[in-house]
Amino acid sequence: MTTTKQLNTYFQERLQEEFIRQEPQSLYDPINYLLEVGGKRIRPLLCLIACEMFGGDKADGFWPAVAVEFFHNFTLMHDDIMDEAPLRRGRETVHLKYGLPSAILSGDVMLVKSYQFLEKCPVALQPVLYRHFSQVAVDVCEGQQMDMNFETMHEVSVEEYIQMISLKTSVLLGCSLRLGALVGGASAEEAAQLYEYGKNAGIAFQLKDDLLDVYAAQEDFGKIVGGDIIRNKKTFLLLKALELAEGKYAQQLDFWLHEGEDMPDKKVEEVTKIYNALSIKELAEQEINKYYQKALQAMDSLTIDPSRKTILNHYMEAVMNRKY
């Protein structure tokens, strides 16, 4: 088995070869630009780890890995248009640098390219790979639509929120593991268990992100970040607080959702106080743990040699235990 770091280096090097150097340049330059900027490459890494878990060679895992990475970057390119985002990974977003038509069309071709990478996988596996891949692609689009809908909705339940993050983010993590496992030699059932593992761990990660936005920096550096609070972002914390708050807390929360644009520090401080009074941090930790336990159960049910699970378990633990 290869270490996580080695797999990452392997992927990065081979990814270079997939930069598209063909005409029309104006179609392919934006793709290379976005891939060049980097990112954590979590999805391809999960794919390669899962492939090796079942005895597959990382060279076999590369094609689904690059497929999920292209797919993920396609979603970033289009989401950045929809969200009118000026920056991505610290650099100008594609639609600002190359224009709206290019960002739409290069994203489209990137999605198609992600399907084309699956053509390099064994023919006998292709129908099932395409099927899982398409289902997750639909899920991700539905998740993005729900996320956009939430912005203008008055009431969003915690349940709806978890469904949204599951569709928008977690299923692709699950799918990365599933495709890697399948090309690595896993049975359909084993691959499905890894999908469950990845999906539930993904929900836990996203909830952890919500938590860290408010509580991470406070603990580690003694400063408050709270970007989500400032932007009234409907995270688990806010939705849970809206669900539980009564009386003066409900009034205060309502006040800060409509006021305080001119005093962001005060807003973060006051909303955090409400969260503390309502034990939102503990509730979030419980929820995170609930999904992480679900993930671990799925892993436990995998009847392979436990030593083969080590790399994935360690990688996931590291991500789960991050402090910022």
Next chain:
Amino acid sequence: MTTTKQLNTYFQERLQEEFIRQEPQSLYDPINYLLEVGGKRIRPLLCLIACEMFGGDKADGFWPAVAVEFFHNFTLMHDDIMDEAPLRRGRETVHLKYGLPSAILSGDVMLVKSYQFLEKCPVALQPVLYRHFSQVAVDVCEGQQMDMNFETMHEVSVEEYIQMISLKTSVLLGCSLRLGALVGGASAEEAAQLYEYGKNAGIAFQLKDDLLDVYAAQEDFGKIVGGDIIRNKKTFLLLKALELAEGKYAQQLDFWLHEGEDMPDKKVEEVTKIYNALSIKELAEQEINKYYQKALQAMDSLTIDPSRKTILNHYMEAVMNRKY
């Protein structure tokens, strides 16, 4: 075998069943809206005809037929954003009716859905269907990019133009025939010949469109249309004229490309005179014939019972001989 009209009715009725009635509505409504508006359904019809040519049942041809129709409509939804088009088939375009984010995201999911329809085809055929489909999807994106590039390019050769219309329009017609033939029982070679047929006929159709814009109405109704001339659209006629014009014709053409916005009728009249002087109409007819003959050759090389070719030949002839 079923008549063209019967196949069209069959497709229309079954397409209704594929209207997506699931959540989130805001993602699927734009898709249903665009499909509802209609269109000529040329691509699914070609797919069904090709399926029956090789003895397949139209029910088998339906899935690739709906895949190509969804794909085509996905391109319309995104192209209309890029071209800032206000109307499509006489109704408001999706991005104007539902907003830019919806038009991007609903287009994306429509592309994925088109892949999902291929899952209904026989498993053994799926890898090859996906492969042809993805290749053509990339081609269409490249063609659209070339088309956009042409708008700001000073010099575009007739050769580049033909390559562009081939990628943007014709290969999808070829692909519709190919996928239909494959599910109908054709060999890979037979399906490839039908693809060649469709691709070349498609180029001929597009050139015919260019010709009719200037010459159709003139012959049939005694009036001039010339929308392409008014918009300086780089069609075969204009590019050929720019290639051939010398001396005063070159000067006149250059003049009308930069002036005359306030006198469109005069502009159409004068540019048409230049076209006439340079025999552009005859040259276009020769070019159309060249590609149509290529198409017919591909059809001739198909060693199936000639009676099985009748429906496709008649359908194509009707399209080729249209006067407006």
